[in-house]
Amino acid sequence: MSSLTPQPSPRSRANADRPPPRSPLVTLALVTVLTGIGAGLSGMLLALLLHAIQHVAYGYGAGHIIGEESFLQGVTDTAPWRRVAVLVACGLIAGGGWWALYRYARPLVSISAAIKPGGKRMPIFATTVHALLQIVTVAMGSPLGREVAPREIGAAFASWLAKRTGLTAAERRVMIACGAGAGLAAVYNVPLGGAMFVLEVLLGTFGWSVAVPAISTSAIAAVIAWIGLGDAQQYHVPAYGINAQLVVWSVLCGPLFGAAAHGFARLTSRARNASPKDWRLPLYTLVNFAGIGLLAIWFPQLLGNGKGAAGLSFDDNLGIGLAATLLVLRVFITTTTLRAGAKGGLLTPGLANGALLAIVIAGLVNHVWPGLSPGAFAIVGAGAFLASSMQMPITAIVLILEFTHANHDLAIPLLLAVAGSVATLRLLTRAQGPSHGMPAASAERELRLAALREPSARESSD
The missing domain is CATH 1.10.3080.10 (Clc chloride channel)
Structure with a gap:
């Protein structure tokens, strides 16, 4: 019976030994550029939304979303009762928003889960709502950070884009990580920091096949975000020396x-x-x-x-x-x-x-x-x-x-x-x-x- 079983030909065995096909270089380059642009625009819009909510909630910087007055100056100058009222509203929005999201939306998929081999796709709607809730609550005074929201939006967009363009599973993982790093780069104007986040934290490799798209997407995203946020640094410090x-x-x-x-x-x-x-x-x-x-x-x-x-x-x-x-x-x-x-x-x-x-x-x-x-x-x-x-x-x-x-x-x-x-x-x-x-x-x-x-x-x- 075994003698009747068809044996693979030398050509089929050679094909099996070949590495999996890669997407054309032009497609990879296009996805890289579009991921940077998408992450830059989303990071810019999220940052502008955060500043707008801060100004409305605490009543400072009227007419200027990006102004000279800082958030700390704004909350310090506002009446104490207003701080309490805004934080109470923040608690209502946070509790009601996340409870509804968990109950009615699709299950959320974290970035770390999405970049694993065989990881699930990040749902666009649920991820967007999740990110917006973070931005709104941080703008109103939550002590947590705002950097996760642009990372999630950038990663979700990169995941959708990679799927639509037919990238391989390995390439999709890289682009999801690059989208997350580009979101970080856009919202904080840290192009090198965004790229390093991808290489050191998310993917754990400094290979050229990852370094090139990571640096490219973060640089593009940071430049795109300058449209609305300007080329500004986060902290202005004196010229300290060392001793x-x-x-x-x-x-x-x-x-x-x-x-x-x-x-x-x-x-x-x-x-x-x-x-x-x-x-x-x-x-x-x-x-x-x-x-x-x-x-x-x-x-x-x-x-x-x-x-x-x-x-x-x-x-x-x-x-x-x-x-x-x-x-x-x-x-x-x-x-x-x-x-x-x-x-x-x-x-x-x-x-x-x-x-x-x-x-x-x-x-x-x-x-x-x-x-x-x-x-x-x-x-x-x-x-x-x-x-x-x-x-x-x-x-x-x-x-x-x-x-x-x-x-x-x-x-x-x-x-x-x-x-x-x-x-x-x-x-x-x-x-x-x-x-x-x-x-x-x-x-x-x-x-x-x-x-x-x-x-x-x-x-x-x-």
């Missing part, structure tokens, strides 16, 4: 930033995982945001994703007492907001926590060895904390330099602090991994995913 104190304390305190970031990542991950998925979500978010509004009567710096607190730290405009208070309160409200069920990123919140912690440390160590610039050390601390809290050391360094346009001499203490921070994080992760019933490498991977993805009640599992 012996800054270098020494960056080395000594790097592990401290890593340990603090490790604790923050675990705390926020547990809060996300414990968030309600049912009728309790509207109730929890209402109570949470109303509480934040009450705190904002005395501490308007708490409102928003942390950009105001980080900016004050970088400018050396915070005392040690206020910095310590804001640090404790920001960690608290970020955790409670995630626990209540609201969604958003942790990039700017983590950056602000690192900057505030650095201000506190600088205020203390200057009593021992005077000469440490708190503002310069805040930039170093922000990068070291961000590198570990989101498991992205190279991307964090690039983002800090692009955010601040700081003197490149600061790269020396920044690199030293990031090295100590990440080394400490890895040691802590490996030490705690077996105690949680998983290998150390698996525990580290779970920390990375927890920092990057935005799970929901109806999201496909990772």
Whole structure:
């Protein structure tokens, strides 16, 4: 019977050994350009929407979506009762919006799930609503970050475009990641940071086949976003130099930033995982945001994703007492907001926590060895904390330099602090991994995913 079974010919065996077909170079180039344009336009529109809602909610910057007055100035100048009222409204929108989304829309698919081999497609409508809810709530004062929304929209658009143009599965994964990085590049004007996010965090490779589209899409998106946002940097900082104190304390305190970031990542991950998925979500978010509004009567710096607190730290405009208070309160409200069920990123919140912690440390160590610039050390601390809290050391360094346009001499203490921070994080992760019933490498991977993805009640599992 076996002798009657047809045997494959030499030609068919040769065809089977060939690598899978690739899309034509022209198609790949077209998808790359269109992904950059789409991510740039969506990031620009989301940023403009955020600014418009901020101005309307807090009554500042009339007639100017992009103006000279910052969000922190706007909320500080507004009446305390208005802060409370806006945050109560924010709680109602957050709770009702996400509850309805989970109940009636298609299941959400995270970026990390979509770029896995065989990953599901990101639903356009549900992803768009999810992103808009993040933008609206952050604009109204949520302490979470706004960077996830443009990443999700960019990734969803790239997924749809890659499917329509017939790219292979591997090429689709690359373009989805590039769309996410381009969205980040557009909203923050960080083209190199967006590309590094794709290479280091999402895909974990620096190969040319990934580097070229990642850099191209992020650069295109950033330039497109200039149409509405201008070529602006996120933080304006003095021209800090370096001295012996800054270098020494960056080395000594790097592990401290890593340990603090490790604790923050675990705390926020547990809060996300414990968030309600049912009728309790509207109730929890209402109570949470109303509480934040009450705190904002005395501490308007708490409102928003942390950009105001980080900016004050970088400018050396915070005392040690206020910095310590804001640090404790920001960690608290970020955790409670995630626990209540609201969604958003942790990039700017983590950056602000690192900057505030650095201000506190600088205020203390200057009593021992005077000469440490708190503002310069805040930039170093922000990068070291961000590198570990989101498991992205190279991307964090690039983002800090692009955010601040700081003197490149600061790269020396920044690199030293990031090295100590990440080394400490890895040691802590490996030490705690077996105690949680998983290998150390698996525990580290779970920390990375927890920092990057935005799970929901109806999201496909990772």
